[in-house]
Amino acid sequence: GENVEQHPSTLSVQEGDSAVIKCTYSDSASNYFPWYKQELGKGPQLIIDIRSNVGEKKDQRIAVTLNKTAKHFSLHITETQPEDSAVYFCAARKAAGNKLTFGGGTRVLVKP
């Protein structure tokens, strides 16, 4: 089955700096890669996603890049703010599948 690895497990950045989280996946049949943000006591919230027919997608301070050949994708957060502090999860889904396979999560702390 699909396996998703996520690094780093924790990330501490100064407010205003950029944060980068990287994920690799094992199944070349995966074609959809969402990123979720989870705050304490809440369910994961979708922040951005990318499909395998594009290499990059941006939404304000958030961007995701995808390298299908290397089977890895990354989340970039620019100009970080304290409210960006949370746990971030990457996930992958196969073209013919439905379930999401999640990475282990990255705890991001933005220091004011």
Add this chain to the structure above:
Amino acid sequence: DTGVSQDPRHKITKRGQNVTFRCDPISEHNRLYWYRQTLGQGPEFLTYFQNEAQLEKSRLLSDRFSAERPKGSFSTLEIQRTEQGDSAMYLCASSLAFTGTGKETQYFGPGTRLLVL
């Protein structure tokens, strides 16, 4: 609030007891998923429904677990004879899937946190 809702938000039970959780998806969403999340880990897929049909179950879903979605709207997840290893956050997600397009976004509820003593 038109998001996914789950009830209860927290449940403490003794080992061996049965528990039932409810999930109300976003209106008109045809797919409903259950995931389990243990502390410090990402969510793991348990099962999903397309309307009222349960189409896939994970090997994580032992025979003590059962899920239903009787009318294609809300869903329940029951755990019988709970064990301490069942302690986790149980997350529900719903989506509006268009068959054959691959276009589907899953929206998660707040989860039910289960503690088995």
